[in-house]
Amino acid sequence: MRSQSITIQVKFFASLKESLGVSQTNLTVPVESTVDMLLRKIQDTYGKDSQLIDISSLRVAVNQQMVEFDRVIREDDEIAIFPPITGG
Amino acid sequence: MRSQSITIQVKFFASLKESLGVSQTNLTVPVESTVDMLLRKIQDTYGKDSQLIDISSLRVAVNQQMVEFDRVIREDDEIAIFPPITGG
Amino acid sequence: MSSVRVQEEDFSLHDEWQACRDRLAGNAGAVVSFVGLVRERSNTGNVSRLYLEHYPGMTETSIEQIVVKAQQRWSLLDIVVIHRVGELQPEDQIVLVIIASAHRADAFAACEFVMDLLKTEAVFWKKETRDNESVWIESTLEDVSRSQEWQE
């Protein structure tokens, strides 16, 4: 069922990067996955032994544009997940 | 009757200085003269053959403070007469 | 004309102002510059270090969008925005905005607008070290309300 999955690269920033201990990772998700599904996958992968990943507090950019969590992701999307920006 | 008169130094600025052709002058006026009397004296002295001195358009500073025309002038006052300032 | 840079290195108001002036013809009557400095004291304690993280690419785009908004709103001849990232100390320069216009009202309003939006819409995350404790900080309510005032 390889053709039913895609591998995407995800970047993390700021406190989320610190909590996860990685700045980017590759994740395999089903095709037509949404941002929300990706966030749950990350929570499953990293969040098991910590309460640090509160999905509702996170923001997601796809191709450097902020998106809603129902956005469908594609294999060549640049995906970044981070806490709310705090400005300059 | 020398003691009844005072000699004061008057400075002129900007377009008034240009019209009069002098930047400062000494004028003798009666003691207890007001600014208004001084202005008329200047008009008599310089304005005979020109309409350039319109008293109502002038401003007067005594000791570097703007004053009204009823201000009485004293011998050691620093008096300056000029058109309205135009700012920096 | 506009120039947006995000960099670790310090900047020189003098060099940027000189470059800006060289680009301007005789139309410019007003140049307003803003330099932001790291303060020793925040609302919550003494700051010994400030760390700014950014998202290369997206951060620059977020600032360019602010610049475009300013250009649409006022008549401007030149805008320069330089924002530093990485480790900073109190008294360090953190942000520079230079705005040139024919008349001063445009440059003043646009410079304040750019700063207010940088504080809320530019993609940065800040971590303060105060009294030996490092904390990721959030936008202040004051910043958000200043930024919202421009939306009326």
Added chain:
Amino acid sequence: MSSVRVQEEDFSLHDEWQACRDRLAGNAGAVVSFVGLVRERSNTGNVSRLYLEHYPGMTETSIEQIVVKAQQRWSLLDIVVIHRVGELQPEDQIVLVIIASAHRADAFAACEFVMDLLKTEAVFWKKETRDNESVWIESTLEDVSRSQEWQE
């Protein structure tokens, strides 16, 4: 702290900014600078020269009074005002205002206030040479109304 100078010589934003920064401790978070330049075009024609006359002593006092008003109204750490007089050309620098404060809102408001009041309350007279004709100019209505807005 404040410094007011009226001079024929040009000034350097860099030197003044550097001196200002050296005076500031870690309290300053914001430094707003304004540089006014002589424009090539006025409302009435092409400007080839601008002549500024002042009243030595009274002019400085009039500017110092504006500075005091700004200090009374906002929380400011440092103010520098330098105004040139004498013969100027288009593109010449004519006025510099630098204001430092803890928070940017104070520095922005005070800098705009000082500029607006300089335009109406500072003791200067200006003569423009446009298209080979020299004319003593008057305060514009716009300047007067901008200055009056601060009096509410």
